[in-house]
Amino acid sequence: MIRAHNLTLSVREGQHSRSVLQGIDFHIERGEWVALTGANGCGKTSLIRCFNGLNTPSAGSLTVAGLDMRPAHNRAAVKQRVQLVFQNPEAQTVGSTPFEDIAFGLENRGLARDLMIARIGEILQQVGLAHKTEAEVSTLSGGERQRLAVGCCLALDADMIIFDEATSMLDPEGRLDILELAQGLWQAGTTILWVTQRMEELAVSPRIAVLGGGQLLYDGSPRSLFYASALPDALGWTPSPAVRVGKLLQRQGWPVHLLPLTGQELEEIL
Numbered sequence: 001m002i003r004a005h006n007l008t009l010s011v012r013e014g015q016h017s018r019s020v021l022q023g024i025d026f027h028i029e030r031g032e033w034v035a036l037t038g039a040n041g042c043g044k045t046s047l048i049r050c051f052n053g054l055n056t057p058s059a060g061s062l063t064v065a066g067l068d069m070r071p072a073h074n075r076a077a078v079k080q081r082v083q084l085v086f087q088n089p090e091a092q093t094v095g096s097t098p099f100e101d102i103a104f105g106l107e108n109r110g111l112a113r114d115l116m117i118a119r120i121g122e123i124l125q126q127v128g129l130a131h132k133t134e135a136e137v138s139t140l141s142g143g144e145r146q147r148l149a150v151g152c153c154l155a156l157d158a159d160m161i162i163f164d165e166a167t168s169m170l171d172p173e174g175r176l177d178i179l180e181l182a183q184g185l186w187q188a189g190t191t192i193l194w195v196t197q198r199m200e201e202l203a204v205s206p207r208i209a210v211l212g213g214g215q216l217l218y219d220g221s222p223r224s225l226f227y228a229s230a231l232p233d234a235l236g237w238t239p240s241p242a243v244r245v246g247k248l249l250q251r252q253g254w255p256v257h258l259l260p261l262t263g264q265e266l267e268e269i270l
């Protein structure tokens with residue numbers, strides 16, 4: 001789905017240019033779930049904006065959905081296939097009701113009116129908003145708005161959805177809700193890039209990429225990141241309670257593949 005080789009991005013700052021991403025070698029296969037993490041300002045948003053054509057790399061190669069991202073027409077084509085769900089639930093709705101919002105995404109598809117109404121119904125059902133079809137968007141909760149944003153990605157038939165810290169402004173229930181919605185889409189075949197700084201969201205990701213200072217510092221499984229890499233300590237991360245207990249077990253000789261990543265895995269061990 002995504003192949004980046006030696007990807008470099010520089011931005012203009014007054015008279016000078018500053019390197020924001022340096023020499024990134026990274027790939028995401030179709031149908032994969034990958035989490036992307038790193039401290040504020042390390043380049044996560046800059047990288048994902050390259051993936052959906054909003055940023056143009058200064059050097060290196062980038063292919064998305066089989067398209068070379070250098071020509072502008074390829075970047076424009078990819079914008080529809082790789083959709084973003086942003087942090088702020090209020091910043092991504094255009095319609096005044098969920099129905100209108102999804103209709104907006106479907107407008108350019110040339111569907112007959114009855115087919116369009118049926119498709120809007122299916123999408124709102126899929127994101128759990130069928131009962132809010134005609135509600136004022138301003139009355140939706142943050143989590144419902146994020147569900148609606150996901151519905152808009154579905155209306156555009158996205159091959160890949162990038163969730164850019166999409167749970168960071170939600171309460172714990174809303175966070176779990178959006179995570180589970182994304183997991184359902186992933187199980188149905190959508191490629192997911194899940195950008196987060198939350199340990200519990202990293203723990204449930206099969207693969208984690210860590211960015212630091214515009215470079216890819218780690219790309220691998222959560223278990224090797226938390227139990228076999230010095231990176232979390234070096235980056236000053238606070239481990240989740242499950243990993244803290246796991247570290248104690250590790251010191252007593254437990255094999256890495258049995259160490260817990262989540263509260264549920266910890267409960268099973270205990």
Ligand SMILES: Nc1ncnc2c1ncn2[C@@H]1O[C@H](COP(=O)(O)OP(=O)(O)OP(=O)(O)O)[C@@H](O)[C@H]1O
Pocket residue numbers: 011012013020038039040041042043044045046047
């Ligand atoms: N168009 C731009 N012009 C100037 N500086 C930019 C531009 N885009 C990104 N940057 C800078 O590049 C660096 C990386 O920013 P980016 O938003 O990609 O980081 P991030 O990891 O997503 O941060 P956060 O977690 O805070 O959202 C920052 O120092 C930012 O100010």
